[in-house]
Amino acid sequence: MAASSTDITLLVHKPIDRDTLGAYVRGDGDGAIVIFDGFVRDHSKNRRTLYLEYEAYEHMALAKIQEIAAHLHIQFPIHRVAMVHRLGRLEIGETSVYIAVSAAHRAAAFDACRYAIDTLKRTVPIWKKEYFEDGSVWADGELPTVPSAPSATSTVKPAS
């Protein structure tokens, strides 16, 4: 499933250019843009966070992000999607993930943006390590759901 050719889906190793992405999804036929801007918090479970490091299975992560963007167009009446995740070391307050969705009407933009970030957090192979004054830990994550049969050989078709 390929993302719409007008979507932007990226993994980046430098600060995310939020203004450009927000402006990119905006069209004359739209009436709303919903943006999710996820950034680095200064604490985690009552410990002071110094910084985070993100790593990814980049090839697969980008493909999964593109699948999510493509799915948004099927499920919601939206116009454009920008989905960008940053990797490497991020300081407090820096944006790690940015998702912008434009649509003619706000409900679709809200729903699609929520679906996009929730699905990204459950399914995209990206990992976050939290650094504290007295050590570091891999953040608790979510285990993606895996199809029960090998995907390459399990094209199940309805009986009729």
Added chain:
Amino acid sequence: MPSVSQSIRVKVLFFGRLKEIAGLTQDSLDLPGEADIESLFTHYASRYPDLLQYRSSLVASCNQEFAPWNTILHAGDEVAFLPPVSGG
């Protein structure tokens, strides 16, 4: 006489804490034909016993798609062991 099963070479990737335990990000391994992802993991768990405790909190992928542990591997497959994801 049974046919001799040919060995296959697969690429294996480690991420997050698995990478730290194994001390490597990727490896190339020859396996007997008909081997599945589970047996591949068993191989690495015997080499790096600390991996074993994470078996129940991992998923695997084959050629960049999430894959069940009983997926039969083929020559050239790229397998990755993936801890719980924590992007965002």
